[in-house]
Amino acid sequence: MTETVVSSATREVVIGFDRPFVIIGERINPTGRKKLAAEMAAGDFSTVARDAIAQVEAGAHMLDVNAGIPLADEPAILAKTVELVQSLVDVPLSIDSSIVAALEAGLQVYKGKALVNSVTGEEERLEAVLPLVKKYGAAVIAISNDETGISEDPDVRFAVAKKIVERAEDHGIPRCDVIVDPLVMPIGAMGQAGRAAFRLIRRLREELKVNTTCGASNISFGLPNRHGLNAHFLSMAIACGMTSAIMNPLHQEEMTAVLAADVLMGQDPNCLTWLNRFREPAAQGEAGGARGERERRRRRG
Amino acid sequence: MSQQGEELDLRELDDEELVKQIQDDLYDGLKDEVEEGVRILLERGWQPYRVLTEALVEGMRIVGVDFRDGILFVPEVLLAANAMKGGMAILRPLLAETGAPPIGKMVIGTVKGDIHDIGKNLVAMMMEGAGFEVIDLGINCDVDKFLAALEQHRPQILGMSALLTTTMPYMKVVIDTLVERGIRDDYIVLVGGAPLNEAFAEAIGADAYCRDAAVAVETAKALMAKRHNRLAAGA
Numbered sequence: 001m002t003e004t005v006v007s008s009a010t011r012e013v014v015i016g017f018d019r020p021f022v023i024i025g026e027r028i029n030p031t032g033r034k035k036l037a038a039e040m041a042a043g044d045f046s047t048v049a050r051d052a053i054a055q056v057e058a059g060a061h062m063l064d065v066n067a068g069i070p071l072a073d074e075p076a077i078l079a080k081t082v083e084l085v086q087s088l089v090d091v092p093l094s095i096d097s098s099i100v101a102a103l104e105a106g107l108q109v110y111k112g113k114a115l116v117n118s119v120t121g122e123e124e125r126l127e128a129v130l131p132l133v134k135k136y137g138a139a140v141i142a143i144s145n146d147e148t149g150i151s152e153d154p155d156v157r158f159a160v161a162k163k164i165v166e167r168a169e170d171h172g173i174p175r176c177d178v179i180v181d182p183l184v185m186p187i188g189a190m191g192q193a194g195r196a197a198f199r200l201i202r203r204l205r206e207e208l209k210v211n212t213t214c215g216a217s218n219i220s221f222g223l224p225n226r227h228g229l230n231a232h233f234l235s236m237a238i239a240c241g242m243t244s245a246i247m248n249p250l251h252q253e254e255m256t257a258v259l260a261a262d263v264l265m266g267q268d269p270n271c272l273t274w275l276n277r278f279r280e281p282a283a284q285g286e287a288g289g290a291r292g293e294r295e296r297r298r299r300r301g
Numbered sequence: 302m303s304q305q306g307e308e309l310d311l312r313e314l315d316d317e318e319l320v321k322q323i324q325d326d327l328y329d330g331l332k333d334e335v336e337e338g339v340r341i342l343l344e345r346g347w348q349p350y351r352v353l354t355e356a357l358v359e360g361m362r363i364v365g366v367d368f369r370d371g372i373l374f375v376p377e378v379l380l381a382a383n384a385m386k387g388g389m390a391i392l393r394p395l396l397a398e399t400g401a402p403p404i405g406k407m408v409i410g411t412v413k414g415d416i417h418d419i420g421k422n423l424v425a426m427m428m429e430g431a432g433f434e435v436i437d438l439g440i441n442c443d444v445d446k447f448l449a450a451l452e453q454h455r456p457q458i459l460g461m462s463a464l465l466t467t468t469m470p471y472m473k474v475v476i477d478t479l480v481e482r483g484i485r486d487d488y489i490v491l492v493g494g495a496p497l498n499e500a501f502a503e504a505i506g507a508d509a510y511c512r513d514a515a516v517a518v519e520t521a522k523a524l525m526a527k528r529h530n531r532l533a534a535g536a
Binding site: 031032034037068069070071074097098099145147148149150185186188189190221222223224 | 371374375376378379416417418419422423440441465466467468469495496497498500501504
């Protein structure tokens, strides 16, 4: 059974088979958020702070942190963002950049065992990112494309993922610390994108025995009612064995899908998480049902 | 909705109605019907260029507007573009024969180090829909590939796409090379991709940043008109 353990200074999170699904909050990312990009570039981290707290309150188990702003000093801004977010919330972080120097800057200031987002199957990336992951004892997200592009064939993507996992092992990074992103493509442009993702997720779990993650919202690019489609994609992917996703925990539909999938996959013992989230609040004046005002006794252990 | 409509004999329509019907069929992504409509107009003695502009390009303009306004979505635009392609395949050889003025030519590619191409493909298809001839260089294009294509195809427009913060600076490498060779102003340079913005486009010396495929077509048309006027004034 594969388990990827990541941590902050004070909290550990386990991504794994037969574990509740891990939600990695995606909001701290200036791509496509003009105002946030301008703020971060100017050293104003107030929106970052608000986003960090709101996502954790909404149920994120980890946060992704990205500072990809055109023409800005990405390594410095990413390091600052990591420090700030770690001072505000205690969930582990995924340090997200396509610039190797920015990944290193983030890792340098990070407290705990980080998740590095990401390495691809491109030769240059492999040899730049994997030594960093090893040096800082981090885990890493592996994106299943290489120099030749993103194959539409899930079996080719599986082969790329396999290559990355094996190369990581060459660098002394255990397989359990590589989380593969099967690359979810827009179903509006590629009709088989859903089936390809499901097939790949299943193979990655059963044959390569690695954890998986994805940016789920890609699936609905260019379509209306994106939340509805994202939500159903997530629950279907979880049924195929996906173990985490980078997503927006403030979106109700997607969160409901993940919590429901945990219940249905037997990862929410006694449905307690579901109950606590969705129990109808007692009507005013009834003081919390027949038990009256008595406080519920804290469960031991 | 066409799928609920009665069988329609395109030949019974007069020219004006037929053109409207071709536009509707384009909108609905009905390739066979669009092809038939194009053939009928040609049989009736229409010039290929007139069929192109009045039926197909105008039809795709409507598709572009509704895509921009969130009424049509990506799969529908792809179907419409595919229907347009069917019509174009009939017209292209005839257009070449008659020496009709091309609306414009574009060389497009995803820059070196980057393998993302869905957005770029959408732009290419929408540009073709607008009547441009598009030479798609694919993914991972280096300077030499862009230069060779510019020289070979002599387009008015160069389009570059990048989806990564690591690969988007390569757009500047290409533009700088054009400047060095003294051919930068021979082309309208359009750039696009999720991590870009207007400020970046300006900083690297592109003519415009295009947020999506619909904007790319509008921008290309506007800049082509401007360039045409400038050339006319200079002549």
